[in-house]
Amino acid sequence: MLTRRALFAGGLGLAAAAGANPARAAVRRAPLSDPFQLGVASGEPAHDGMVLWTRLAMDPLAPDGLGGMPDREVPVQWQLAKDENFRHVVRRGAEAARPGAAHSVHVELGGLDPGAEYFYRFKAGAEISPVGRTRTTPAPGTRATPLNLSFASCADYQAGWFTPYRRMAEDQPDLIAFLGDYVYEYGDYQHPVRDQAGGECFDLAGYRLRHAQHKADPDARLAHAIAPWVVVWDDHDVDNAWAGDVAEQPGPPFLERRAAAFQAYYENMPLRRAQKPAGASLRLYRSVRWGAVANLHLLDTRQYRDLYACTGRSGTVGPDCLDRFAPNRTILGQEQEGWLDGELKGSQATWDLLGQQVFMMEMDWVNGEGKGYSNEGWDGYVASRDRLTAAIERYGSNAVVLTGDVHSHWAGEIRRGSKPVAVELVTTSVTSAGDGLDEYPNTGVLLAENPHVKFFNGRRGYVRARLTREEMRVDFRSLERVTEPGAPAYTSGSFVIEPGDPALKPA
Ligand SMILES: [Fe+2]
Known part of the structure; x- marks a missing residue:
């Protein structure tokens, strides 16, 4: 209880101020003093360590x-302690x-106790950061420790x-796992709920500013301070619907834009050195x-994905075409497919969770007569999905796919032929697409025509x-x-x- 009270009290200073004014928040420049306005975060937990993160900004916008x-x-100095009052500091250090x-500061720690809770904070000049709570994962082979994810x-x-x-x-x-679109690269909307700073992100300054505004948000700060995160990106972390080396629209050289987005992503996320970008490449x-x-x-x-099948354009639910079944098509790229096969083959754990971006189960999006499949999800890369489901069957994996992207909650079974081999849980958005509805007029028809899909909710939330x-x-949590x-x-x-x-059984 002490933990909860201290953390939420510490994190709530900004939150209370923002919450008190429910009117549309103007883009306001913050006072030029506190360098910890972007909060603190941790990530990439292992049984012996994790990454501690902060980024100094006295004027986030x-x-x-x-x-x-x-x-x-x-x-910047940092401390890691067994207790939130820092009476029992177990590590300390300094970074530039x-x-x-x-x-930004990334402190990558090893040699800690397995399955243990820790608290951390940073200091720059006379200023001390909010306190973050983090933890190591259980020791390899530990059977009894549940995972609350x-x-x-x-x-x-x-x-x-x-x-x-x-x-x-x-x-x-x-x-906490974040499955993509942590920021949106978009320019300004006509009627935003909240005003963002900067226009569409094209360069390093733009992406850095966008990330800073997100990290300065009081609710985001709270979520980052409460638990370690693991993150993967989707399209909007770079550019809507980008695929491999190809941008959505012709524009500035895409690999330069991608390199800028990757650099800002690394700087603003609690990632390990292994995820440091090299130009326009980052092994995520x-x-x-x-x-x-x-x-x-x-x-x-x-x-590493191949370009969109059938139309060459993203996200289109068009007339079916044979391209999407081409055996050489891949959504992960050969190297990642091989790596994942090895991970599943060697897995010693009960569950193999696949945290990823786009719809994996087959989905006919057309109501009534005819069928239509999105070419942006795994339906556009059927051979990739077949190789993965074959591996899941071969190795007897208890695979559960965790997905984002579509701004609504879904749950269903991924089939190989007619046989279910894995479960997919699709989380809705945090905010994208606005308030939403629990159900839409076509929800019943979509579920009836896709009987392997068991659940839908169209509000915002998380899983x-x-x-x-x-x-x-x-x-499935909804707001x-x-x-x-x-x-x-x-x-x-x-x-x-x-x-x-x-199979999904009602709880
Ligand atoms: Fe999105």
Whole structure:
């Protein structure tokens, strides 16, 4: 209880101020003093360590993306403690926050106790950061420690308040997975719920500024401070519907834009050195292990995918065509497919979670007569999906796919032929697409025509799961509105999945 009170009190200073004014928030430049306005974060937990993160910014919305920081190195001290009052500090150190990294700090720690909770903070000059809570994963082979995991995607600043982040933080999960569209590169909307700073992101300054505005959000700060995160990107972290080396629209050289987006992504996320970009390349696919309970494989379906089938354009649900079945097509790229096969083959855990971006189960999006499939999800890369489902069958994996992207909750079964081999849980957006509805007029028809799909909810929110070696329990969490702050969350659907049976059972 002390933990919760201290963290939420610490994190709530900004939140209370923002919450008190539900009117549309103007883009306001913050006071030029506190360098920790972007909060703190941790990520990439292992049984012996994790990454601690902060980024200094005295003026988060400075147009050059550099947060109002001086053009020089700033020394930052950090502490890791067993308790939130820092009476029992177990590690301490110092790092230089460099202008070339937008004054971000990544502290990669090893040698810590497994399955342990820790608290951390930073100091720059006389200023001390808020306190973050983090943890290591259970020791390899540990069977008894459950995993409380929440996951989310799609946080469009202009579309609403990040209340789902706050509700997710209040659950105090062990781990938070973010499945893409952490920022949107878009320019300004005509009628935004909240005004963003800067126009469409094309260069490093633009992406840095966009990330800074998101990190300065009080609800986002709370969610980052409560638990370690693992993150993967989707299209909007770079450019709507980008695929491999190809932008959505002709424009500035795309690989330069992609390199800028990747650089800002690394700077602003609690990632390990292994995820440091080299120009326009960044290896984002990797695994996080949770004792003998779960392996979480984080996938990148953007950087290595083939171009869109059938029409060449993204997201289109058009007349079917044979292109999407071409056996050489891939959404992961050959190297990542091989890596994932090896991960599944060697997995010793009960559950293999696949954290990724786009719809994997087959989905006919056309109501009534005829069929139509989106070529942006795995339906546009059928051979890739076949190779993956074959691997899941071959290795007897209890695979659960965690997906974002479509701004609504879905749950269903992924089939190989007519046989279910895995379960897919699709989380809705944090804000993207506005308030939404629980159901739409065509929801019933879509579910009836896709009988392997078991659940839909069209509000904003996140998904909360509890995994043991015996079962995985899932709550779809929904909020009635994000166009005003403060909405409570409710459970719109609950399911249980059991090992050896890739089916969704009502909880
Ligand atoms: Fe999105």
